Amino acid sequence: MAVSKNVKLPHLFYGGDYNPEQWPEEVWHEDMRLMKQAGVNIVSVGIFSWSLLQPSPEAYDFAWMDRLMDLLAENGIYADLATATASPPAWLAKLHPESLPVDENGARYMQGSRQHYCPNSAAFREYGQALVRKLAERYKDHPALAMWHINNEYGCHISRCYCEACTEKFREWLQRRYGTIEELNSRWGTNFWSQKYYDWSEIGLPGKTPTYANPGQQLDYSRFMSDSLLDAYLGEYRVLREITPNLPIMTNLMGAFKPLDEFEWAKHMDVVTWDSYPEPTAGIPVLAAMQHDLMRSLKGGDPFILMEQVTSQVNWRLQNPVKRPGIMRLWSYQAVARGGDGVMFFQWRQSRAGAEKFHGAMVSHTGDENSRVYREVRQLGNELKRLDAIVDSRVEAEAAIVFDWHNWWALELDSKPSRDVHYIEQVKQYYKPLFEANIGVDFVPPSADLSKYKLVIAPALYMVKPGEADNLETYVRQGGTLLLTFFSGIVDENDRIHLGGYPAPFRSLLGLTVEEFDPMLPGQTNGLTAAENSGAGGVYRCDLWADVIRLEGAEALASFTGDFFAGSPAVTRHRFGQGCAYYVGTQPEEAFTARLLGSIAEEVGLKAPLQAPPGVEVTVRAKDGNRYVFVLNHLQETAEIRLPAGEHPELIRGVKVQDVLKLEPNGAAIIRI
Template sequence: MPGYPVLPEGLAYGGDYNPEQWPEEVWQEDVRLMREAGVTLVTVGVFNWGLIEPAEGEYDFDRLDRILDLLHTAGVRADLGTPTASPPAWFRRRYPGSRLVDADGRVVGGGSRHSFCPSSPDYAAASERLTTALASRYAGHPALAMWHVHNEYGWANQHCHCPVSADAFRAWLRDRYGEVGALNDAWGTTFWGLTYGSFDDVEPPSVAPVGLLTALRLDFLRFSVDAHLANYRRERDAVRRFSDLPVTTNLMIANSKDMDYWRWAPEVDVVANNHYLDSARRDPHIELAMAADLTRSVAGGRPWMLMEHSTGAVNWQPRNLAKRPGEMRRNSLAHVARGSDAVMFFQWRASRHGAEKFHSAMVPHGGTDTAIWRDVVALGADLRRLAGVRGARVRAEVAVVWDWEAYWALEFEWRPSVDLRFRERIEAFYEALWREHVTVDFVHPEADVTAYKLVVLPSSYILAETAAKNLHRYVEGGGHLMVSYFSGIVDEHDAIHPGPHPGALREVLGLSVEELHPLAEAATVGVEPAGVEPDGVEPGAGRTVGRTGGRAVGRIWSERVRVAGARAVRVFADGPDAGHPAVTRHDLGAGTAWYVATALDPAPDPAPGDGPDRRPGLRELLAEVLDHAHVSRPAGLPDTVEVVRRGGHLFLINHGDRPATVEGVSGTSLLDGAPVTGAATVPAGGVAVIRM
């Protein structure tokens, strides 16, 4: 695998550069301002297919030659894009069979990007031919640092329903199952008499009566991921015939449901991610941290690239709120804290035309006499001071299981409740861990998790037997597992595991579920600590006595849990399962498995009547489990302070409105050069990075 980054030193800084949108006299100003801001890397050429190939087979590289030469003269390196996300108008006209068709059977029009079928052989041939021309011309250019294939695979054309895609899907199924009987068995087509006599009988999922075969839908989503991966590999391999520089593409990890990024990670030389803050969230910086941790995890713990984020507002949210003072700096350095070796933006200069003209940029419409520009220059200086962070790794003691296939399947229709949402529980657990100052890795359910003290399984509706056995071995060997409701229910074909729920996890959890009791909209149930039961009474089966601690609230879900080796540590105080276990603990081998049978809230703030350290709910329970698993974390800090250790550097990011002091810290503050002895004070909204 080629090394990354191919830069002289430090963290990469810059963004998407689209000089073709501007007259050439602006280019000279651009490179002058790039030097002022400390920009070291820009992405070029991502959307210029129609400019460099104005007619089929006719190439005009003059403009791109001059742009790359200018960047080299200015000392700015280039991440050269293949512009294949946006085929030109002549391609659509000449190859009408390449046009995207939606699930309703409508041919998607032009005028935007990603309007092509990912299975089109005409697109495959044209994109490979263009990539080959680019790679053969620029492989040795001195400005070139790396290659950027395509742009945001699956952004608008996640799947296509045209006849070409249908044939490709059937071929994919033949490769996967070999003979149609195996497909019928896996899909359970005897239900409703939907048995197929031939692969030619299979139609991709499109507009159909409700109740479509879920295994069909799952396989079509898997096929669609493979179609995009095939396009990426084709272009990547074309580049590698001429260049040994790193090749990547910008993923949308945590913000794209349709791409299984565990499968993408081995195909890129460096994982690169786009992330945009959701300004409608109460605490959007927590979701940002989660996305950064997930990106690092997809990268296998290696340093990664923040390929795109924003200096201020984006253009596509219902209400595009500008970032508050200091927020862009906090956002950028939080990504660095969690493993990024690059801080890149979309885009360098704000566009005057097109759909994204109200998207913020490093050089905004207001020019250089703006707060955004001053913040851009200041951030460049910060990143130069943090050059020594490059290459350092983040270590985590806790892992959270994330599986894109479970994400897909959980949110099909006709589940027990419309409130079952994959990210709802993931984010609830992540927020509680973040507020406990715990750094998290994400893992695939079949990954080796033996290095972690605690593994959390919040939303694993799909769980293959191999994954369940992996987790069982982990607990028996001394690990600690925490599972949320409606996990381990079905296999990889969306077939219910034999026996009572939770199927694949019954043995490791030491329990079974007799009945599912989804709650009505806005309904809640009380949850309280289980008391000491009289001898011979099954814990949680009847009355409870001697309770201590606060009462928590559960939403969305309740269920009738029957322990079989586990014991209740919380019980339902009311609702359909009153008196029965709500949280259980099962000591198995050298480890422990915990189960949570309702949606406890993270409870970031004390409830009325609770003391300042009492937070009944998911966070209180997690603190108990973290202590049991001996997970280390700082004590006494406000839960608005983000604490991340990356190698020998401690990042402290204060998202609160008051200064915060972190005890037990000594070293050098890299952002201002001051010595730190015994404690570090971080101003409200500020950031400190201490070389320990």
């Protein structure tokens, strides 16, 4: 269900977390005035309100929420109504201390912040779902209700629990997965270190162990905890779906967040929403762009909602500088440019008390509507009103990056050749050159249909599950272009080595074998000599990792310059069927990766929508035969971008442009072509 399917609000969402329970009710009316002035059309309410909605196990108090929902409806503002289960009340911890999570050392967490619950706690689920049912029954027909918001940022603080309930549930989960204890022993390789199990009751959680825990056990525990959090979500989801079958239901994710298998979670969300908090002084937010693309990709390209960002500054880094003037607006348009159908903030009004009182908001502590922050909020909200044509349009992308949470979990387990190989960094190594070249990128699981893509990149695909190698091989055989990188094709879904020489599942596809891999020490480098036919001819630096490669049909595009394997291949290309497979057996410097990908892009016909100076971001969303070209100037100087011949509407300012678009520093434009 795309966002626009919610007929109550066929516009780009604009608003934020609204916590009026922190303020006297006379402030609520001022909030309504400021919201309407700023173009706010939806707010998230009740996210941390469980203790107010249910003062005791037997008593509920919805009177204040009734008044709030009525006030929103009177002012034409919709509610993204939360289930309030993200922070259980103190009475639950007192009555059911076993509902509190336990850390890997066996210590139980205490009540007093938020997310202090075990997802497998029967008491948490029972009381939480009872509250959700009361909310759904009470507000199902309320004119302000537009969407349900379950819990908040699952796994943000507690992504793992080691309590007795989790231990029992883990054993049940393993029995469903493997069927017999013999199968589990085989999958986990328990003959190593005398770990063999003879009864399910002998299996515990991989908590505090003297040294490395069993890798298969650690991997399955990551799967189990993602599934446990998802099952807690689904308990609430099923109640809401029963009572309000036609309303969108979601929870807010946190981008590329390691603990949750978000491709699986997205199957149970009507719209993907996420929270983005880039460091505001670090330059062009490449990682935020990458995560926008990932969030859009979770449901096959459906638009997402940016559920949280900050107007000015957060409160939780060691130092918290503000976003400079124009940055909030520019980065908001980046979210829309990459598939966002909504821009929202945490939060509406800056809190007076509590742990987040210094976190920025749409209305600051001063309450001054002439403040810089509110002026920018008002400007953006009123600009977004003009962009209804964008709603439910789709981002154009002909390149894809393979992304797999199970691979992430396995790659970063302990006892590896190098602990410096981090999955997100490896993905970013290949995303960044495409971002800088303004080439659109989708993210796909390794089992996805790849046939529509001209280029597929699979960085550090260490784990290859059944069928995935065949899928990639079929893509290349039928004419696709694939790039794999070092430490790929090493293990199966239980972290057992694929025998037959590295990378066994891909030897035929890549036309090579890796005899050894040699991780480099911090600060250590090697060199690459790239052949002219690589598209990146010259000498470059490389670091982190070196594969010792023997060719079995592939051709070398670049070779190492140093160490005992000097002169051996580092980057290869192999013609396979009607397509081509590249392999990069090291971490080259950025210049090499950019030139290699530029050469491949040219060969397969990938190009930017418009030619633009470095630092100017260009993307396209399309719908009903119209292409909406977003141009975002991250530079601190005016940029000039040449347009196709003819006169084109510019949607943000409502003017016509032709020939050359001049864009001020931190400026944004949307050209309909």
